[in-house]
Amino acid sequence: MAKEGDGERALLAAEPELSEPGPGAGTGAQSEAESVSGAGASPLSALCDPAHLAHRIVALAFMCLLGFGSYFCYDNPAALQIQIQEDMQIHTVTFMLLYSWYSWPNVILCFFGGFLIDRVFGIRWGSIIFSLMVCIGQVIFAMGALVNAFWLMQLGRFVFGIGGESLAVAQNTYAVSWFKGKELNLVFGLQLSMARIGSTVNLNVMGWLYSRVEGLLGYSGHTTLGITLMIGGVTCIFSLICALILGYLDWRAERILHKEQGKTGEVIKLTDMKDFSLSLWLIFVICACYYVAVFPFIGLGKVFFMGKFKVSTEEASAINSIVYVLSAPLSPIFGLMVDKAGRNIFWVLCAVVATMASHVMLAFTFWNPWIAMCLLGISYSLLACALWPMVAFVVPEHQLGTAYGFMQSIQNLGLAIMSIVAGEVLDLWGYFFLEVFFIACVSVSLLAVVLLYLVDYTRGGSLNCSARQRVELSKMTDTNVSLESPIPSLPVHCGQWWLLLFQSISWGRRTASCSRSRILAWP
Amino acid sequence: MLGERPRARGVPARCHCLLLLQCLLLLRAPAGLLGDQTRRVSLEVIPEPKDPSQNLLHIRAVGVNSTIHYIWSSLGPPAVLFVATDTPHSVLSINWSSLLSPEPEGSLAVLPAKSVRFSSALIFPRLFEFDSTNSSEVKDGSPGKPYPPYLLANFSWDDVNSTLDPTMLSATFQGRPSKDPLGAFSNGSLAFKVHAFSGSGRAAHLPRLLHTADTSQLEMVLSGAVPQGNHSLFGLEVAIPVLDSECPQLKEQDSIDDEYCPSVFQLAQLLWHSSPEGFLQWRPVAFSQKQPDWKTAVPCQVSRPGPTLATLLPQSRIVIAFFGSSVNFCTFNLTFGDSTGPAYEDQRYLSWSALLGIGIPPVDSFSPLVLGIMVAVLGAPALLLVGGGLSLLILRHRRYSEYEPIS
Numbered sequence: 041m042a043k044e045g046d047g048e049r050a051l052l053a054a055e056p057e058l059s060e061p062g063p064g065a066g067t068g069a070q071s072e073a074e075s076v077s078g079a080g081a082s083p084l085s086a087l088c089d090p091a092h093l094a095h096r097i098v099a100l101a102f103m104c105l106l107g108f109g110s111y112f113c114y115d116n117p118a119a120l121q122i123q124i125q126e127d128m129q130i131h132t133v134t135f136m137l138l139y140s141w142y143s144w145p146n147v148i149l150c151f152f153g154g155f156l157i158d159r160v161f162g163i164r165w166g167s168i169i170f171s172l173m174v175c176i177g178q179v180i181f182a183m184g185a186l187v188n189a190f191w192l193m194q195l196g197r198f199v200f201g202i203g204g205e206s207l208a209v210a211q212n213t214y215a216v217s218w219f220k221g222k223e224l225n226l227v228f229g230l231q232l233s234m235a236r237i238g239s240t241v242n243l244n245v246m247g248w249l250y251s252r253v254e255g256l257l258g259y260s261g262h263t264t265l266g267i268t269l270m271i272g273g274v275t276c277i278f279s280l281i282c283a284l285i286l287g288y289l290d291w292r293a294e295r296i297l298h299k300e301q302g303k304t305g306e307v308i309k310l311t312d313m314k315d316f317s318l319s320l321w322l323i324f325v326i327c328a329c330y331y332v333a334v335f336p337f338i339g340l341g342k343v344f345f346m347g348k349f350k351v352s353t354e355e356a357s358a359i360n361s362i363v364y365v366l367s368a369p370l371s372p373i374f375g376l377m378v379d380k381a382g383r384n385i386f387w388v389l390c391a392v393v394a395t396m397a398s399h400v401m402l403a404f405t406f407w408n409p410w411i412a413m414c415l416l417g418i419s420y421s422l423l424a425c426a427l428w429p430m431v432a433f434v435v436p437e438h439q440l441g442t443a444y445g446f447m448q449s450i451q452n453l454g455l456a457i458m459s460i461v462a463g464e465v466l467d468l469w470g471y472f473f474l475e476v477f478f479i480a481c482v483s484v485s486l487l488a489v490v491l492l493y494l495v496d497y498t499r500g501g502s503l504n505c506s507a508r509q510r511v512e513l514s515k516m517t518d519t520n521v522s523l524e525s526p527i528p529s530l531p532v533h534c535g536q537w538w539l540l541l542f543q544s545i546s547w548g549r550r551t552a553s554c555s556r557s558r559i560l561a562w563p
Numbered sequence: 564m565l566g567e568r569p570r571a572r573g574v575p576a577r578c579h580c581l582l583l584l585q586c587l588l589l590l591r592a593p594a595g596l597l598g599d600q601t602r603r604v605s606l607e608v609i610p611e612p613k614d615p616s617q618n619l620l621h622i623r624a625v626g627v628n629s630t631i632h633y634i635w636s637s638l639g640p641p642a643v644l645f646v647a648t649d650t651p652h653s654v655l656s657i658n659w660s661s662l663l664s665p666e667p668e669g670s671l672a673v674l675p676a677k678s679v680r681f682s683s684a685l686i687f688p689r690l691f692e693f694d695s696t697n698s699s700e701v702k703d704g705s706p707g708k709p710y711p712p713y714l715l716a717n718f719s720w721d722d723v724n725s726t727l728d729p730t731m732l733s734a735t736f737q738g739r740p741s742k743d744p745l746g747a748f749s750n751g752s753l754a755f756k757v758h759a760f761s762g763s764g765r766a767a768h769l770p771r772l773l774h775t776a777d778t779s780q781l782e783m784v785l786s787g788a789v790p791q792g793n794h795s796l797f798g799l800e801v802a803i804p805v806l807d808s809e810c811p812q813l814k815e816q817d818s819i820d821d822e823y824c825p826s827v828f829q830l831a832q833l834l835w836h837s838s839p840e841g842f843l844q845w846r847p848v849a850f851s852q853k854q855p856d857w858k859t860a861v862p863c864q865v866s867r868p869g870p871t872l873a874t875l876l877p878q879s880r881i882v883i884a885f886f887g888s889s890v891n892f893c894t895f896n897l898t899f900g901d902s903t904g905p906a907y908e909d910q911r912y913l914s915w916s917a918l919l920g921i922g923i924p925p926v927d928s929f930s931p932l933v934l935g936i937m938v939a940v941l942g943a944p945a946l947l948l949v950g951g952g953l954s955l956l957i958l959r960h961r962r963y964s965e966y967e968p969i970s
Contacts (some may be wrong), residue, residue, distance in 0.1 A: 125858050126905065132858070347826040348819075404819055467857075470825030476933050476940075483940040487947055494951045498958060 090293035099218055099293075100227060102286045104234040106167065107211045109279030110174045110204045111238030114142065116181075116272055117197075118339045119246035119357065120265065127265045128190050132340070136463030139339055141194045142201035143456035147449050153206040157213060164287035167210035171276070171283040173203025178273040186266030205452075207279075214286065218293075236368035238275075243361035246272060247353060313446065319434045319501060320443060322492040327427060327447055328454035329485035330392060333399065333478040334420055335455055336462040338363060344402075344471045349409050359409050366417030367424070374425040382507035384433075385493050387426035392489055394419035396482045403475030433503055601762045602626045602776040604732050608724050611659045619881070620723050620734055622759045622779060625651050631921055632673055633759065633779055634881060637720040637736050638662075641755055642686040642879040643781070644671075647839060647921045648678035662884050671884035681921050683841050684804050684886070686879045687715055687783075688894075690753060691798035692791055695902040706796045706864070706898045716877035717741055718753065732759040751787030751911070758782070763925070769855040770846040770916055771823040773927055778844075778920030785913040786853075794906050797913055798898040802876050803833075803868065804886050810868040810893035811835045815847070822930055824848070825857040831865055832924055833895075842924045845917035849899040852910050861900040861907075863915060868895040 087094050117124060117138045125135050157166040177200025184192030211231060219227045250268045254260045257267070338360055345356040378387055394415055401412040428447075435443045458481075466474050496503040502510055602624040611617040620635040630653045634644040654674055661670035673679055695707035720738035727734045736755045739748040758780040765771050766780070774780060785797060803811060814832045821828050827846050835841040848860040871894040882890070899913055900906055907913050918925070929937075 122904075131856070343826055347821075348828045406817060406819070466825060468825075470821035470823070470827075470857075472820045473822050473933060476936055480936055480940045483944060486944045490944060490947050490951055494955065497955065 109276035133463035139459040141197040146452040153209040170207040171280040175276040182269035233368040236364040325488040332458035363417040367421040370421035385504040391419040391423035647681040667884040686802040689800040694792040756782040773925040849915040
């Protein structure tokens, strides 16, 4: 679930101006509203004034909570894997269908989520409708458990999937609408953190909740599971309420400030696909192969930790959730770091290698699983921050929407298929083979990273230039590459450490080459 | 010859180099007493001449210059005697009248006696049942409050002849208590399925232990019996005759490879001290469904083998007949399941398998598929890195040589 957040964040950060309100409307109304509230406004009136920061923070709280329900419920199956498989009498393959059914609608919806919000529902109704879908999906999911019908549970996940991803788009659109040009990066960071918290709370609470329900009923079984999932669904109702409140606040702000409804600004044209460069396709490959080695693993990890490392159920849940816990604080930090330092390919390479190392540790050693999972958490956060913004460097701005939509779609397709494959592999050959399989996936991703570097280098691209070089480039070519900081916080040469193995080059020449070839590439 | 054999210890997590070395040594070892790739295996039911319902199951596995005899009996508690000889011509001799008399010592022997290189036995005296609902007791590590155990010596066993399958090399001892006032076994039974192998391989169903011609498999199946409590756990007592006071050693190993038994990363082995060593090898899981599946697996705990007074154990005639009455015993208990998770009463089914053998316990190794993937996975990026680095070098050289005239 976290991944679409990353995508949206990158998309919106890359084109913040697309969601600007009508010309002049914002500033004019804002000063008007400020003059109304006056200098001596009480804290209460500040809270009610849409032009005031305090009010925006209130709205931000609701924005963060808007996604909480869907993030919480997305990983319900992972938190209750053992219980679901026992109570519903299903194999891992069948179990993984629950994740697969979530991903399928999003293979297509990624292209249309933005369109639905912009053209059909509007942001307010869009978020309410998608929240409602999430609620209905979760209720169907829980009903399926109550009446012991697994097909109904799958249907529930499908409906849930339709709402879930689009709700994330709506959430980000709200953020742009309310915070454009102000505290936008921080807001995205906070929303991502909230997503991780939702997932973490779920992983640690659902097992406990199940045992409490079991204690109350006096027996376990599909009824217990259904009731537990229903209680979990309360978070979705909670998010729906947030969507309603947020809709009201947005409507009120629009009336007072005369601003426009937020828009995603996504313009998706499938015909753009034929213009995608090799670099972009390689980025897609990295994305798809990387994420299939992370999310399906987290979905299946709990039993692995209990079986191989002999940890308790609670500790296994905690280990499983450390990836999300870590990425909550690390996402903004790494985002800032990559922004300042540039050299995206180097960071992606680091992240992929670290992920591979963590899977190798899990597969081939008995080392404390906390080490490997912390490493996975760190590398996962780093990859999200370095990979998604790269798209903006290899695609013209008017194709960004299509490129990101496509990237998410491929990722969802990968997850949908690999969830099934991973379950099948596990049932037939066990966790060791599954880990080897994941290592193979990450390895394909690693191959693509290396290829991407070579392709980018030979074509004189700027993907691995430092931030300073990019700024120089943008000055020289008078092209906005949307980077603000001219200060690289890392030594210039850190991006080529591995090339040192094969050649000794002078950093001055490298820099010159990077700028020169880039200039040559621009007409 | 035997003393020089390397001692295999399963698949230790950190000793794969050692493992490889062991494999190499094994390949180099001359065809000795054991370690035959294939054996001629025959199963034979030997009936008491006057009363054919009293009988023994004799499994004879003949190699190039060795023979392994497994003698199964349900006279008294179920028991298996296993004997290795260094000749392909050793035979089993039974004096039935003496065997069924009160003093059966010496009535069963493997001849020629000089050729016997290893002998031991396993006896299964009791089936335990525990009430695991009392959580305070369960936390102490005890399986729960014990119900009165079932004495397997008091079971009546079906005729093994009817279950003998000479092509599959298998036979089954199936029994139920002779007196069953509670009717617990009215629709149920306890069975010991015996399976011998003429070569190495792996069973199609879990736990898929690797077997060789030097091993035979024993599967205990409890099915249909009515448990006495809501969440009953079952346990099995195993007794081993020892000539000295030293009990076989229990080794529980961790393995990183669960390819053949998903989600089970442990292997338990009971190793005799003699050389060649006997062993009992099992995965610490039992299965609570007829179609074994790793999700219905229940954990199997084992206690350390400890010496026990012979008087506390029901006597097995074949063991006394072979080892004499002055033999000491070691016992250990296996407990199947825990207070949470799948339980026996869900399907009223429980099965547990183990390999019994002589020589070096079989060791799992990575499958060729895994090795192939690993080579590809680690090789491809490395190749690309080297190739890419070189081509970059050439490219860079060309590019700068193009610039040179300008500057």
